[in-house]
Amino acid sequence: MTATGAVEHEDRLAGGLVVEVIETSSLGDRSYLASDGEVAVVVDPQRDVDRVIAAAGRLDVRIALVLDTHVHNDYVSGGLELARLTGAEYGLAAADEVPFDRRPLSDGDAVELSPNMQVRAVATPGHTYHHLSYALEGQDGPVGVFTGGSLLFGTTGRTDLLGEQHSEDLARHQHASAQKLAAILPDGAQIWPTHGFGSFCSATQASGDSATLGEQKRLNPALTLAERDFVEQTLAGLDAYPAYYAHMGVQNTTGPEPLDLREPVRAEPEELRRRLQHGEWVVDLRSRKAYVISHLAGTVSLGLDGPMVTWLGWMIDWGAPITLLGESREQVGEAQRELARIGIDKFAAAAVGTPQHLAVDPDQLRSTPTATFADLAAALDGDAGLLPAPAVVLDVRTNNEFSAAHVTGAVHIPLYELKDRLDEVPAGAVWVHCGSGYRATAAASLLEGADRPVVLIDDHFGAAAGAGVPMTDGI
Incomplete structure (x- = not known):
């Protein structure tokens, strides 16, 4: 690479x-x-x-x-x-x-x-x-x-x-x-x-x-x-x-305009908090493994280790202000290049550092509980351990993926529709999954931003049936 x-x-x-x-x-x-x-x-x-x-x-x-x-x-x-x-x-x-x-x-x-x-x-x-x-x-x-x-x-x-x-x-x-x-x-x-x-x-x-x-x-x-x-x-x-x-x-x-990859203006922690409070898109570019350990409340997880450009471009309202948040200037620069390929080349700001470094107040810091499909199977049988019992299993895969097979009783809202359909997610703790964990992490960050209790199933969907999760084949 x-x-x-x-x-x-x-x-x-x-x-x-x-x-x-x-x-x-x-x-x-x-x-x-x-x-x-x-x-x-x-x-x-x-x-x-x-x-x-x-x-x-x-x-x-x-x-x-x-x-x-x-x-x-x-x-x-x-x-x-x-x-x-x-x-x-x-x-x-x-x-x-x-x-x-x-x-x-x-x-x-x-x-x-x-x-x-x-x-x-x-x-x-x-x-x-x-x-x-x-x-x-x-x-x-x-x-x-x-x-x-x-x-x-x-x-x-x-x-x-x-x-x-x-x-x-x-x-x-x-x-x-x-x-x-x-x-x-x-x-x-x-x-x-x-x-x-x-x-x-x-x-x-x-x-x-x-x-x-x-x-x-x-x-x-x-x-x-x-x-x-x-x-x-x-x-x-x-x-x-x-x-x-x-x-x-x-x-x-x-006729596309020439590419401009100059670094966006830096957002200091206070400015970053203001943008988050206004509900702007602040995109955390770190891996989902890093995100679940610690992140700023209100940020959206779309790591550069996955198809960030596709899902961000699909979910945002075109022209909405975007702030890029990375661990380094290199991460921000890579995200700029990726997004410029789909015509997103003007950014509200960028911020560089760890969540602890970028937080104005420790109350801004969040972590996301994670689970496997084996954990889900146990929770559905009444043994959630220290995790909140699942009130709803949310599947954020595409329509074709869901139609092929899904967790029995799961609510299906594709990731690209979730921000506009959050009110359709039933009340209670949401256990969210996708095909591998990347989209589910983005979904979990959106749910957290709406003050919903969420558990991220960071696991491959192919492991669900073998783990004992009840499955439905076809629609």
Whole structure:
């Protein structure tokens, strides 16, 4: 893991071509830099383009072309800014109307980067109507394809981001696009998708870390199912996606502003207390293990060791003031970078230090009781030990997770809806859980902020049945 949160590796291909993979694991996405040792093309860069420029410098190659496969809904693109900084051309689908200069690309258009490398646009509608994939071609033909939100590892991109009314039509397009890629490219072609590594842009959970087109022909539903069956399966698997997606396409279409990662103004303890008293978002970036031991009352736990950016962006009212609270300047800086990727780049303040250091009064300090599913099973049988007996078990997972299996009698409110539905949580002590503990910790912090007695079940949901917790399969 680099300081910027990128995990990088590379695929070495025939003809001396190299594809550098730049991961953004917090959003479940990948960007790519492909080169022949002298020039490079970048596909689907995130907003923090310094990572891409550093990769090009390390390989000693010149970025000549920047491409986006589609107008992204899950992050702010760095394509326009990267092209501006490097002097590269910026390529987008010709059908996407934008106010800035770019190279318009349509199905079949080829861009020669050198005698050894070119990319060819392939129209692959489905994730969006104007979606393009880009086949990477060497001297002996195609060696791989950048598939964006089209063909992913074991699945495809979701088809409802342009509105539910388009999801069925786009699902049919998605099936046809996958079949098209399979027909025009060799089985040995590598697949380099942008989404599918935890991204909510994926229709269903992706599987695997790399793949060839031939491998996908044997396991990807878009290539193994008939169109009708694929459409039905795709639509049935769709669940809610983050609320901040509504703002991403707008920014990417109008042209994102350059990134500003200057440190926010510091909030001293008295100022911090004032913001907490006013109910502002003060986000504790430490791990949940540290949070439960001690934290400031009213803070929300969204540690950098999990998908902080997704859940904060999903839960807040867009434009609400945010104060970042970290143990170090580095933590605050990392959070800034993560949040800038979804267009949150203006902060009310930041604070650095331990809860004890940042508290004006010791009465501000809180701790959160924790339990396992074995503890829950015992408590439901009447033996809660020193913990408050559970009046309600609250499940904050997604709709699809709850539908698959849940604790019998549990109240279900997804985390992204909890702050607006706190009054629906029955009275009494709340034992809250999710799939692993991360979302449940965020939920516990919201419940504590509403003066509710809460016990955090910091455990994997898969352990519940074996621990003796009564379970219900399906809805």
